[in-house]
Amino acid sequence: MLALQGAFAAHALILERLGVSTKEIRADAQLDDVDALVMPGGESTTMSMLLERSSMLEPLRTRIAGGLPVFGTCAGMILLSSEVMDGRPDQRVLGSIDIRTRRNGYGRQTESFESDLEIAGMDEPFHGIFIRAPIVERVGESVSVLASVDGDAVLCQQANVTVASFHPELADDDRLHSMWLKEFV
Ligand code: GLN
Numbered sequence: 721m722l723a724l725q726g727a728f729a730a731h732a733l734i735l736e737r738l739g740v741s742t743k744e745i746r747a748d749a750q751l752d753d754v755d756a757l758v759m760p761g762g763e764s765t766t767m768s769m770l771l772e773r774s775s776m777l778e779p780l781r782t783r784i785a786g787g788l789p790v791f792g793t794c795a796g797m798i799l800l801s802s803e804v805m806d807g808r809p810d811q812r813v814l815g816s817i818d819i820r821t822r823r824n825g826y827g828r829q830t831e832s833f834e835s836d837l838e839i840a841g842m843d844e845p846f847h848g849i850f851i852r853a854p855i856v857e858r859v860g861e862s863v864s865v866l867a868s869v870d871g872d873a874v875l876c877q878q879a880n881v882t883v884a885s886f887h888p889e890l891a892d893d894d895r896l897h898s899m900w901l902k903e904f905v
Contacts, residue, residue, distance in 0.1 A: 721745060724770040726762020726795055730889035733798040734897045740905065748779040756789040756905045759796030761851065764823065765808045767795055777812060784816045784882055789880045789904035791897075797883035798823060798854050805857065817881040818860025820872070825855025837886075839875060842895060847873060850887035856885065880904065 721728040723744035732742040735758070745751060759767075771777045784790055784800075792800040798807075802815045811887040824831065831852050836845035848869070854871040861864060867875035874885045875896075882904075888896040 721756060722759045722767075722796070724774065724776075725766050726760040727793075727887070727889065728758065731758045731760055731793075731897070734863070734889055735901070738894055738898055738901060740901060741785040747774060748776045751776070751779055751783050751788075754788070757783075759790060759792040759799060760889070761794030761796060764795040764798040764804070764854075765811050767799055767807075768811045768813075771799070772812060777814070781814045781816065784814065784881065787880050789900075790816065790882070791900050792881070792883045793855055793887060793889065793898055794851065794885060797821060800881055800883055801854075802860070803858075804854075817878045817883055818863055819856050819876055819883070820858040821854040822857050823854055823887075824852050826850065826853055827859070834877065835869050835886075837869070837874065839896070840866045841899060846888070846889075846893060846896060847891045849890045850874075850886045852882050853885040 735742050798821045800814050800816045801819045801821040803820040804813050808894050833850050835848045837844050837848045863876050865873040865880045876883050
């Protein structure tokens, strides 16, 4: 778990329930000890600042480029994207997946909403909980879209990088974490 800020504890509970041991990562040296990383929801501007302050931005980018499996949700998705709109001027992204995100992109009316998602590889819909979620405005050619809402991608994958604009850790449903573990860990 990247544990600088945000909703990492709920992810850890699910992964532990699925039989995986988890660790809270707050410094770059700790990155060497993990086989995979979850980047949780929270506040992407704060996480960006904390990643810079703890000198983790470059080591993390390098580890991901080297194949570290990563699952980023909501703010984690924003940080992993190649471009962010409506970010703070000093906000940084890792550029690990070729998508453009817009912070809080679903607008004020629908800042938070829920939607049952058809996810590639799942028989039954997955309940998507969106909380001030980023909208995906552009998807690069090498990115697979695994679920969408009204034509907008909400779950994407490019090589070792998986991102969701919703909060699978709040859905009381382990299937997405389980799928990710089976594929990557
Ligand atoms: N709006 C937040 C951001 O820009 C993301 C919200 C979330 O992670 N639930 O980082």
